[in-house]
Amino acid sequence: MKKIFCVLVVxxxxxxxxxxIADEVDLSGISFDELVALKEQINLAIWNSxxxxxxxxxxxxxxxxxxxxxxxxTVLAPEGSYNYVKWGTKPDASGTHLESWEGNxxxxxxxxxxxxxxxxxxxxxxxxxxxxxxxxxxxxxIFTPYNGKPDxxxx
Numbered sequence: 540m541k542k543i544f545c546v547l548v549v550x551x552x553x554x555x556x557x558x559x560i561a562d563e564v565d566l567s568g569i570s571f572d573e574l575v576a577l578k579e580q581i582n583l584a585i586w587n588s589x590x591x592x593x594x595x596x597x598x599x600x601x602x603x604x605x606x607x608x609x610x611x612x613t614v615l616a617p618e619g620s621y622n623y624v625k626w627g628t629k630p631d632a633s634g635t636h637l638e639s640w641e642g643n644x645x646x647x648x649x650x651x652x653x654x655x656x657x658x659x660x661x662x663x664x665x666x667x668x669x670x671x672x673x674x675x676x677x678x679x680x681i682f683t684p685y686n687g688k689p690d691x692x693x694x
Contacts, residue, residue: 579605593683596675600635604669611685614663616648616678623676624663630672637674646680 566574595617601607616622627640647659654661664685667673 593681595679595681596673597679598675598677600630600637600672600674603667603671603673607667607673607682609667609669609671611664611666613683613685614646614665615661615681615683616646616651617681618648619650619652620678621645621647621651621659622678622680624680625674625676626665626667626671627674628671637672640674 566577569577596607603609614624623643623645625637625640625643627637627642629638630636631638642665644660644663646663647654647661649656649661651659666685
């Protein structure tokens with residue numbers, strides 16, 4: 540009897556959840572500021588989903604926690620190219636560059652014609668915190684979720 544009751548309750552919950560998801564969301568009564576806040580929440584949910592794999596970030600200055608989610612990232616150069624990136628906590632007066640930076644790195648795609656694995660870095664693993672800034676100077680940078688250090692094969 541308990542099993543039948545549990546199956547019945549789960550079935551009702553699944554049907555009601557599917558009905559809610561199937562309905563279109565009416566956004567007509569929401570203000571502009573509320574829509575922007577909702578968009579930011581949706582972006583964060585997308586970034587945190589398992590399906591999201593990478594995003595190409597073009598040249599420019601980006602605030603972590605607003606433009607780029609805080610967390611650990613692997614940053615790559617697009618196929619056949621390189622890029623120069625910087626990170627820090629203080630933008631310049633124009634708000635388009637960093638006044639000073641805590642770190643910088645040149646990153647090369649392994650398919651770049653002059654890539655040398657002995658002299659060039661092919662990826663940057665970095666932890667970005669809310670309030671930091673990340674600057675992409677040359678071309679674009681590809682952000683992918685950090686998957687940890689590579690296995691070196693030690694037993």
